[in-house]
Amino acid sequence: MDKPDFQHSSPAPALSVIVVAADSGPDLRDCVRLILACQLPLELILVDNDSRDGVPPAIARARQDDERLKVVYSHRNIGFGPAVNLGAKQASGPSLLILNPDCLPGEDDLRRLLAVQAAHPKAGLIGAVVCDADGRPDPASWRRDPLLHRALNTLLGRPGETVEIDREIPTELIQAEAVSGALMLLTREMFERLGGFDEKYFLHCEDLDLCRRVRDIGYQVLLAGDVRVTHGKGSSSRHRPIFVSRHKHRGMWRWFRKHDPAARNPALAAAVWLGIWGHFALQIPGQLWRRARSE
Template sequence: MNSAFQTTPLVSVIVVAADSGPTLRECVRRVMECEVPLELILVDNGSSDGIPQAIERAMQQEWRLRPVYNHANLGFGPAVNRGAAQARGEVLLILNPDCMLDDASLRRLLELLKAHPKAGVVGAVVCDEQGAPDRASYRRDPYLGRALRSLMGQGEGVNIGGEMPAGPVRAEAVSGALMAMPRVVFENLRGFDEDYFLHCEDLDLCRRARDAGYEVWLAGDVHVLHGKGGSSRHRPVFVSWHKHRGMWRWFRKFDPAARNPALSAVVWLGVWVHFLLKIPGQWLRLLRRKAAPVAGSA
């Protein structure tokens, strides 16, 4: 392996960990098995599980692994921005720690970026362990009317219904669980808006990319396994709080309905009432998960 390869990776994969659990090890292993010249920037947001440090120790001879320790949970977007600031690749691949990438999928994403010079963001169809696509892989801007239709399960909502496309299609937004984009585009957009902590920053980035004249594409023929993150399972109310904060911020930034003060007040109230109504169910599911190992060992 020559020194030029070591200093000029084609892709910088950025993975943000925050007590992400053992799936992080498998995520890192899959990335490192890819044959595309890459570097993996592992950004740790103050994890207490010790897994990022264990990965670094186990791979201390692997020059492609570049750990970054924040020593606090800065949020997803700020952590990606800090990883991107150290990236050397022409392409950034933002990858959740519970997403399992493979070489063929990575190569297909790079092909799409090359085939569409105006492409600013390319996403993939992220799926659960049964292969069912996450509807958030293929989305529209969450304007108020669309969000209400999604909430009520009526009409054309935020997530696009029906079968997932079999090939590449233009989209308004894709899932932030996996996003490939030229580094120059990310830099031109000044990265993620750091006033989001978790959730909706991907919608924001896709919207700003389109407003800047770039295209957003979904690679419908690329399916990537996406599990459920450890942070979401263990801190559901914390995650839900920030999700609702993100929804409110996106509304205030981009939705024309926010210009109406009375309507804006109603939306603010609706967002936080919705958050409060979800808390009992989240706590109940968390208690059941905690009790399950005890019941199984009896």
């Protein structure tokens, strides 16, 4: 006769945290440790984008008895958005937290974000203020769509709407056009309604795209100004600056073609294409020099 199974099972998760790793190093260990220290009913889905540093499988081995952790191996670097989509397919919680591996929210931060979500049914996506190690807020926490006319106003110092918001980031809940992709909370229902991330972005601007699509279907993007989270910024990108920069510029071009009315003008579109890829080319010597110095 088989012995009865008395193995304790965790309660159904209220939150599914999705973290994408790509040679993220020690930051990833800190992120996993902090999330799994929470008493919230949650699950952590770690998607490994073909890391070579051995950290994701080491975490899986060390925490093999913690059924809240799921490690998904993509076996090649499929890009950030596609990896999040892959992780979301494994999620069972009603809410999804998309989190960078160098972003370190505490349990109180997660509870406050979930409370905002519960209190605001028209909130399609919620972000937090991400800060450096000294507590300085990253301006990318509170963003506007990078429309061409705004970018030109910013570049030329002209009056009118600009891409940059030249005000101090507030400490209360506000509506925003876009928030930092380092930390984004949305319901699983909303994520599925949007079809997840647009997988034609490999890296960068897919968060701007997701925020824009939330607003396009009549929901709000909110910034919880009182939630401040430490963010290392760039732990996965320092090793491959040219690779990351190329995909960042590809993302900028895709966002422009997809969302900016100026893209309908062939002459403007050609000028923007030249500007984006000219900027990429000008950055390469400096990136090579900085990489050589760091080796």
